[in-house]
Amino acid sequence: MNISNLPVSRKLTLGFAAVILASLTCNYLVYSSATSIQDASNSNIRSNMLKGLAQQAMGEALEQQTALHAYAATGEARFADDYRQAKSAFEKDVASFIETTTQEAQKARGAKLQKAMDAYGAKADRLIQLAANPATRAQASANLSDLADLSEARAIGKELLDAAQERIEIRTGEQNDAYSLTIVTLIIGALAAVGIAILMNVLLARMIAVPVRGMIGVMGRLAAGDNKVDVPNSERADEVGQMAKAVMVFRDAAVAQEKTAAEKARADAAQTAVVNELADALGRLSGGDLTVTLTNFPAEYRKLEEDFNAAVTALRTALLDISRSTANIHGGSGEISQASDDLSRRTEQQAASLEETAAAMTQITATVQNSAAGANQANKLVLATQADAQESSKVVGDAVAAMAEIEKSSQEITKIIEVIDKIAFQTNLLALNASVEAAQAGEAGRAFAVVANEVRALAQRSADAAQEIGTLISNSSRQVDGGVALVGEAGKALTRIIGSVDEVSGLVSQIAMAADQQSSALAQVNSAISEMDKVTQQNAAMVEESNAAARSLADEASGLAGMVGRFDTGPQAARVVALPTRKAPAAAPQPRGRTAGNTALKATPFASADDWNEF
Numbered sequence: 001m002n003i004s005n006l007p008v009s010r011k012l013t014l015g016f017a018a019v020i021l022a023s024l025t026c027n028y029l030v031y032s033s034a035t036s037i038q039d040a041s042n043s044n045i046r047s048n049m050l051k052g053l054a055q056q057a058m059g060e061a062l063e064q065q066t067a068l069h070a071y072a073a074t075g076e077a078r079f080a081d082d083y084r085q086a087k088s089a090f091e092k093d094v095a096s097f098i099e100t101t102t103q104e105a106q107k108a109r110g111a112k113l114q115k116a117m118d119a120y121g122a123k124a125d126r127l128i129q130l131a132a133n134p135a136t137r138a139q140a141s142a143n144l145s146d147l148a149d150l151s152e153a154r155a156i157g158k159e160l161l162d163a164a165q166e167r168i169e170i171r172t173g174e175q176n177d178a179y180s181l182t183i184v185t186l187i188i189g190a191l192a193a194v195g196i197a198i199l200m201n202v203l204l205a206r207m208i209a210v211p212v213r214g215m216i217g218v219m220g221r222l223a224a225g226d227n228k229v230d231v232p233n234s235e236r237a238d239e240v241g242q243m244a245k246a247v248m249v250f251r252d253a254a255v256a257q258e259k260t261a262a263e264k265a266r267a268d269a270a271q272t273a274v275v276n277e278l279a280d281a282l283g284r285l286s287g288g289d290l291t292v293t294l295t296n297f298p299a300e301y302r303k304l305e306e307d308f309n310a311a312v313t314a315l316r317t318a319l320l321d322i323s324r325s326t327a328n329i330h331g332g333s334g335e336i337s338q339a340s341d342d343l344s345r346r347t348e349q350q351a352a353s354l355e356e357t358a359a360a361m362t363q364i365t366a367t368v369q370n371s372a373a374g375a376n377q378a379n380k381l382v383l384a385t386q387a388d389a390q391e392s393s394k395v396v397g398d399a400v401a402a403m404a405e406i407e408k409s410s411q412e413i414t415k416i417i418e419v420i421d422k423i424a425f426q427t428n429l430l431a432l433n434a435s436v437e438a439a440q441a442g443e444a445g446r447a448f449a450v451v452a453n454e455v456r457a458l459a460q461r462s463a464d465a466a467q468e469i470g471t472l473i474s475n476s477s478r479q480v481d482g483g484v485a486l487v488g489e490a491g492k493a494l495t496r497i498i499g500s501v502d503e504v505s506g507l508v509s510q511i512a513m514a515a516d517q518q519s520s521a522l523a524q525v526n527s528a529i530s531e532m533d534k535v536t537q538q539n540a541a542m543v544e545e546s547n548a549a550a551r552s553l554a555d556e557a558s559g560l561a562g563m564v565g566r567f568d569t570g571p572q573a574a575r576v577v578a579l580p581t582r583k584a585p586a587a588a589p590q591p592r593g594r595t596a597g598n599t600a601l602k603a604t605p606f607a608s609a610d611d612w613n614e615f
Contacts, residue, residue, distance in 0.1 A: 003274070013356045016072075017437050018200055019193055019196055019197050019200065020138050021190050022189065022193045023189070023193055025184070025189070026185060026188070026189025026190070026192070026193065027189075029181075029185040030182055030185050030186060030189070034178075034182065037175050037179055037182070041175060043173075046100065046102075047164050047166075047167045047428070047499050048168060049100065049163060049169070049170045050097055050100060050106070050160075050164050051102050051164040051165065053093050053096055053097040053100070053352050054097060054157060054160040054161050054164060055096075055161065056089075057090050057093040057097065057113070057157065058094065058096050058153070058154065058157040058161075058530045059092040060087075060089045061086075061090055061117060061150055061153050061154075061157070063082065063083075063086035064086045064087055064090065064117075064120075064124070065150055066078070066080035066081055067079045067083035067086060068083050068124050068127065068128070070082075071083060071131050072127060072131045072137070072140045072252060073139050073141060073560040074134070075114060075131055075134065075137050078339065080128055080132075084125070084612070085119075085539050087121060090115075090117060090240060091114065093108055094113060094114045094117075094350045095114075097110045097160075098110040098114075098314055100110060103167075105163065106160065106163055106164070109156055109159050109163070110160065112156050112159060113153060113156040113160065114153045116156060117153055117413060120150070120153070127140050128140075132268050135485045166348070167293070189587060192531050206242065207240075211232070211233050211236075211240045211241065212243075214232055214233070215231075215232075215233070215240070215243055215244065215247065218230075218231055218232070218247055222247065222251055223470050227251055227254045227255050227258070229251065231244050231248045232244065233253065234248060265351055267300075270298050270301075271301075274297060274298065274301045274304070277294065278294070278299075278304070278308070280295075281294055281308065284445075285312065288567045290312060290315060290316040290319070290567050291316075293312065294308050294309055296597050307432075309460065314565075317473050319567055321560060322564055323564045323565075326557045326558075326560045326561045326564065327557075327561065329553060329554075329557040333551070333553040333557065334550075334554060335556070336546065336547075336550040336553075337547050337550040337551055340543050340544075340546045340547035340550060341547060343543045344540060344544060344547065347536060347540040347543055348540060350536050351533065351536045351537055351540060354529060354532055354533040354536055355533060357529055358526065358529045358530055358533055361522065361525055361526040362526060362528055364520065364522055365522040365526050368515065368519045368522050369519045370518075371515050371518075372512065372515035372518070372519045374409075375511045375512035375515045376512045376516075378511075378512070379505070379511075379512045382504050382505040383505060386498065386502060386505055386544045389497050389498045390498060392494050392588065393491060393494045393495060393498060399487050400484060400487050400488060400491065403480050403483055403484045403487065404484065406476075407477055407478050407480050407481070407484070409478065410473050410477045411477075413469070413473055414473050414474075415472060416555050417469050417470045418470075420462060420466045421463055421466045421467070424459040424460070424463035424466065425459075425460075425463065427455060427456075427458075427459035427462075428459040428460065428463075430455075431452045431453070431455040431456035431459060432451035432452075432456065434449075434451075435449050435452040435453065438452060447489055447508070457590070464534070469568040518562040549614050
């Protein structure tokens with residue numbers, strides 16, 4: 001595939017695609033380097049954290065040793081607590097180290113360090129037991145030399161720290177290498193993008209700008225009249241080749257134009273002769289001579305000759321027809337004018353009748369609307385009464401429910417009084433027993449006997465009061481039952497009232513609806529009569545306009561006959577005589593009649609059937 005044959009848009013797309021591809025490649029390399037830097041940085045952070053945990057664990061191991069020696073020497077409990085805290089922190093840091101590291105070797109070293117400190121801790125626990133007793137504390141101090149030192153733990157800790165530091169140094173080197181690669185990638189990518197852009201600019205200039213400048217020169221020579229110029233790049237399939245092909249079309253057209261110039265000169269001479277003869281014939285035609293004809297035109301203008309002669313003949317025939325039609329129009333317009341006068345008079349009579357009918361319908365409509373308004377007001381009052389009755393029924397229902405609650409509460413109070421009565425009875429028995437016991441006690445129980453008597457008296461009064469309250473509650477319950485019965489009767493009466501009000505409301509609603517429908521129907525009838533009145537008035541106006549148009553048409557027909565008479569149509573011309581107009585009989589005036597009673601029944605008689613048939 002030849003790139004020069006690609007469209008310009010495709011060339012530009014390829015150029016931009018090359019630059020974009022270079023940029024994307026550079027960005028991908030930079031992204032890869034940045035990812036490597038991020039991974040190395042994250043690994044260093046984790047390694048530094050592990051190194052810190054290892055250093056912290058070794059410090060806590062030394063704290064265990066120091067606290068153990070101090071406790072063995074002094075026996076103070078705080079040193080034992082310091083030992084235990086350091087031991088717990090050590091175990092926690094070692095466990096966190098083992099869990100965090102991803103290297104199996106480091107996990108093994110962490111486990112080995114924990115195992116060494118566990119062995120140290122077992123001996124330390126026995127030493128703490130000896131040091132806790134003052135009698136064996138001297139033995140504990142003597143056994144310090146038997147306690148293994150931390151040389152093994154220190155060696156393992158050093159291995160942990162060295163491995164972590166080594167990994168940090170490796171990751172730091174990888175991070176530095178990735179950073180250097182990123183810088184180099186950015187520089188190379190920028191240079192590559194600039195180089196590709198320059199290369200594409202040069203290629204596009206050679207494939208587009210240079211051929212276009214050459215095409216501009218060719219078009220300049222062609223515009224100057226050089227029709228023998230060679231058009232380059234016509235074999236290309238892109239826009240430049242299309243421009244070259246278009247320029248070749250212009251060049252070939254200019255060559256063909258030179259060939260037709262001579263033929264055009266010969267045709268111009270024949271055309272001049274035809275135009276002169278045609279101008280003479282048109283001059284006679286403009287003077288009103290419709291007998292003119294054209295003859296002896298060249299073969300290429302024979303169609304013009306035939307069309308001109310046919311047009312003059314058709315015009316002559318049309319003017320003869322117009323002359324005869326003008327006379328007929330003049331006579332017909334007279335008859336139309338007379339008929340329009342008769343129709344105007346009858347329309348005026350009809351308009352007067354419709355006006356009286358409209359006035360009567362307006363009065364009837366107003367009366368029906370007032371009736372509808374009264375029915376609607378009555379309907380609203382009935383609806384309000386219905387709502388009040390329903391509200392009263394609801395109140396009665398609430399009263400019945402309230403009395404039922406009162407009766408229920410009375411029953412609950414009765415139960416409570418029974419409980420109080422039982423309590424008073426039990427209290428009386430207890431007081432009686434207390435009196436018996438006080439009597440048996442003799443002089444010592446006399447005061448207690450007095451209190452027992454008072455309690456018996458109080459219990460008796462409580463029983464009497466409870467009995468009285470029970471009697472009152474019973475009376476109240478009977479009265480509440482009577483009130484419930486009365487309220488129920490009132491509710492039934494209200495229900496019957498609501499039913500009656502509903503029936504009245506339905507009847508009033510039907511009356512109001514019927515009145516509204518009658519009002520709407522009368523309004524429609526009134527509107528229709530008003531519309532008929534308006535149409536009648538419009539008809540009267542249109543009749544006047546028709547009458548005026550008929551007179552104007554007669555005048556125009558007379559003028560048209562005069563203009564047609566100016567033309568010479570030859571021996572076929574005939575004298576046109578206007579037809580006489582027929583005089584229409586005058587419409588007999590009709591008396592305006594009146595009817596007694598409602599004005600809506602008034603009517604005005606129209607013209608007789610004979611008059612309309614005559615019209």
